[in-house]
Structures are given as structure tokens and as C-alpha cells.
Amino acid sequence: MRPKLRLLADDLITRILDEAREILSTLGVEIHNDAVVTLLGDHGAQVDREAGRVRIPGTLVDRALESAPSGFRLYDALGQETHDLSGDRVYFTPGSAAINLLDPESGEMRRPTTADYIRFVKLVTALPHVASQSTAFIPADVPERISDSYRLYLSLRHGVKPVVTGAFTIEAFEVMKDLQVAVRGSGEALAEKPLTVFSCCPTAPLKWSDVTSQNLLDCAAYGIPVEYISMPLSGFMAPVTLVGTLVQHTAETLSGLVISQLAQPGAPALYGGSPAIFDVRYETTPMGAVETQMIDCAYAEIGKHLGLPTQAYIGLSDAKQLDAQAGIESAMGATLATLAGINNISGPGMLDFESCQSLEKLVVDNEICGMLLRLAEGIVPRDDFPARPLFEEMLREGHMLIAKHSRTHLRSEHYFPGATIDRAQRSRWQDEGARTLRQRAHGEVERLIAADTGPVLAAETLRALEDLMVAEARRHGLERLPAEEN
């Protein structure tokens, strides 16, 4: 049996959905994009141009739910399948778009560079339990205007895993799409084997900006999967109660689904989000709060009830250091998310309310992910019955160390963490330098990055990527890309 978390009673799910649909059809959503408003209007939504609101009738929601796929797959840069985002399968993705990097030497947060980004990509390639890359932070040594496309470029050039990303502007979509087409060879090949997922955020409450709703249309046109990232902030930009917040999240997310499905029936999408409670003492949006994590798992339950694949920003921390708080919050969130069966769990590596990435924390979180993937497998009998022969053997041999049963099942029944997790006897731990978690994680970071064997794509693909990026950089006044020495 797969262990499973349930937070909402069936009738509560139904009620939340009813209320959200009622809000969509009466109050509607505010949409700042003419093409999207027209699309909705043409299909029977009631458009109030003056108030800028679009009321979405239940029939449109029903149609969207009918045509939306119950899952989709992702493929790495070489075309190998890596993700089957459906059912209760879980995959981990590093938290994305951080502003800062936690510097392991100084212990301080600082602006990251191209060299940092490439190190991050290589590390992600090496971490077995982190299934995808994300455009994890913003290299500060290129003009801000190209920072979104440049991250994707570096990820595709130096990495192999699929990339969870997003555009900061409407214009950036073009080159971000072209980079992917360059990897796959054609637009059709890209649609057949998606390489990225684009995060598209509605604005709380009940609003879609020009940029993010246009991103929905553009992604749908090229078969690029999206994840809707609704962020109600309980008690501030959403009702203070978890149920009220869920109603808002449901309405915002369904409105995104309707837009995508009208643009292209069957468009792949994750029922996602990054809600948070609002901490009225510090004026902050804690991702490590248990209530934040409860909202995440509960909306995923609603998404599953609707038969859709899911995503959440969970398993990250608000701590400013790789400390015990970072561990508590990340492990708690990731555990709940795994038990909830959230398909794409975004968060590993992240600190400080989604603003700071840490390579060392990513290595630690990779171990959390490893343990949780084991947890998700649950407890199932494996050649255990009848049990008597096993015990007869143990009594005869005195132990089970070399029994066939042990040798067959050891590596699947027991998860073996890497060097970051300390399980040594005290004396050995002391002999080996009495290293702290941070030191062990840092050692792993350096070891794994040093072992990277370089870009995996064919030389001409790499050149095509570079040509695209150089042209984009030039358009924004940067004559050459930063040197990639590291």
C-alpha cells in the first residue's frame, strides 16, 4: 500500500469546488490581456470590458476538465523519458528563481554569477533523487533583461535533466522556446517530448497579468507544459482560514486551466501553486509553516479529485542558513508532499522565502528526497511469506547477512544515504575530522561537481544554443556572454 495523506473529507472537496465555480461565474477574474479576454469571450464567458472582469461559467470549467490530460511525461535533453507526471508518482525539483546564493565560504548570501549557475547545473545532474533541473537562480553578471532566457540556456547547455522554468516577460518566451526547439530539432519533436515546464502565476486575488496569461497562450501553442502557481496569502490577500484560501486557490487555478484548454484542448498542465499563510508579526510569507504546507497538500487533493497532475512549492525553508530550522521545515514539507502524492515537488535547495538557493542545502535535501522516495514505496511483502523458512535459515546460520533473501532485497528495502548523512560510530566520525553537516555537504558538492564530464549535447546543438543566446544578448546590448570558466 502506498502511504497516503488525506486532509479533506469528500464532501468538503465538493463544497470547495462548488464555491470556487460560483466565484468564477459571478465575480469572475480580472484579466489584463486582450487576446485572453477575447478567447474567453468567444467561448461564452461573460466579458465586462469596463470592469476588466471575465465571468467564467461552469460549462467552460467542465469542458476544460474534460479536455485536460490526467498526466504527461517529460524527457531529458537527450530525449530519454524521466518523468511520468500522473497518479501518485512524485518527483523533486530544486526551488526556482532565487535572488541570492548562500556562499559556503563566507556563510553569507550574495548575488550569484554564471560560474555559480554552471556549478549548480552540474550538481543537479549528479544528484540521483532530484529528477529535474530548475532555473534555480538569477546570474547577476548578465543584463537583467535576459536573465530568464540565459538561465535556461545554461541549463540546457551544461545539464541534461528537464527544466522547470518560466519567463519574466512576454518577449522572453520566443527565445526560450527557440532554445528548446534547437535541442529537439523541431517544434513538433518538442511538443512530442516536452523538455520544460513553465510556471505561470495568477495574481491574488483572482487576477491574471498580461505577461503570465500570455505565457499560458504561448506555451499551449507549442505544447509546452505549464504549472499554474496560484499564491493566495492567507489573512492578507486571501481569507485567513485554510478553507477560504483553498476556495481562492481553486478558483484561480481553474481559471488558468480554462485559458490553457481553450487555447489548445489537451494542453499539458500541472495543478500547482505556492500559497502561504501571511505572518502578521513579520509581514512575511512563511513557506516552512505547517499551515502553508497543509494548504499545499489540500489543494493537491482537490487537483487529484479533478483527475489532474499536481505541483507545489513545498519542502523549502525560511531559514537564512543551512541550520536545523532549514532541515525541520524542508523535511516536514517534503514528507507531507510525498504522502500527498504531489507529482512535481518544487523546493529543494531553497531558503529565505524562495529567495536564496544553496548548493549545500540541495545536497542535504537530496538525501531527504531519497528517504522519501523510499517512504513512498511503502511496506510490501517481498518473498516474505511463508516466513518460517527465513527464520529456519537464520537459526541455522546465526545471522542473515549473506542469506539470499538479504542479498536480493537489501538495496531496495534499505535506502543508503550519501556521505552527507552521518551514520558512523562516534569514534570513526571523530577520526574522520568530526565534520559538521555543512562541511560534509560542502565536501559532496565539490566532489560531485568535479566528477562532471561536461555537456552531453552534440557539438552542433551546443553551437545552435550559443548562437541563439548570443543573438538575444546582443539585442539587449551585451556583446559577448560571460566567460564560462569555473
Next chain:
Amino acid sequence: MEILEKIAAQLQQGEEEEVAALTQRAIDAQIEPKQILDQGLIGGMNVVGELFRDHEIFLPEVLLAAKAMHAGLDRLKPLLEAADVPSRGKVILGTVQGDLHDIGKNLVGIMLRGAGFEVIDLGNDVSPERFVQAAKENDAAVIGMSALLTTTMPVMKQVITLLTEAGLGSRVRTIIGGAPVSGDFAQQIGADAYAYDGANAVEQIKALTV
């Protein structure tokens, strides 16, 4: 004075009607409007600010207190204007061009209004020209800019350059905020101050406008 203490106390409780009534009584008792403002309303708000900082009370209580203060201020305003008591100064607030994150900026606006500042909120996606134009038109004391995206931070520098070019550099102070910016960045671009949250923004802007 007892009545001013009462105003301050009721204000801390967020008692809108009580504060309005007490302010009227103080006016009727011929107490100087400036004194009612400083010792009653602002005095009360200052305590609220301290309690909030110390986590004795939370944001909702601060906002209720601010609402109560405004109820009192409404009574006082005509008299203050007649007596030519300068107001705390006008603050132009906006999220810079290309950036749609306005939650933090809105909260800063709420807190500033609560502290007695007149806030002209230009919304989000505000061009440098509009910031400077608004400062000019309103004879503003401060421009407050918000940016939550690293991509939009450079716009802040453009606003400051444009402000200097317009000859307002010495008269209009600038303050910035938002997750990617910092005190160091403020210094780098020549902004006068940086604040990390709404309560801090009130303190910083008070310091800029004395």
C-alpha cells in the same frame, strides 16, 4: 493632559468612534490642534509601532489603530490646515516598471498612511517618468519604490537619475524596498534609504522627513 492620554489609549485599542469623539472634545476644549496631533494621535501610534515591533500586537491591530487615528485626523485636519501646521509630507509610492508585485508596496502604503503620511500610490508597473512627474505635481517629500524582481531593480536607478536631471534631487528623498534590494544597493544607486518592511519603512521615512 488627561484627554490626550485617553485619545492615545483608545487609539491603541483601535476604537475608531471613541477616538473621533475624544478628538472633537479636545478641539472643543481649545487644546492646540498640533498638541492633539502630536501627543494624542501620533503619540498613540508611536506606542502601537513599538508594541508591533516587540510582537505584543500583530499587524491587524496596527491597521485598526491606524484607522482610528484617521478618524481623529479627519476632525483635526481643517484646523491644522488653517493653523498652517505642516503635514508629515507626501510620499509617492509605486512598484517600478516591468514589475507587478504590489503586495509589499501596498502594505507599506497602509502603514505610512497609518503613521500620518499622505500617500499617493501610483500602482505597479510605474515608469520613471511617472514617478518624477507625480513628485513634481504633488510637491512630494519622498519617492518610495518597490521591486521584487532582479530584472526590474535597474529601473530604480533610472528614477533617481531622472529626478536629479529634473533638478529635484536635493528636494525629494528616495527610499527603496523589496526582496532583491538592500541597503548596499540603495547606496550604490544613490537612494537615500532602504527599508525591509512596512514598520521599518515608517521609521526610515520619518527620519528622512524631519
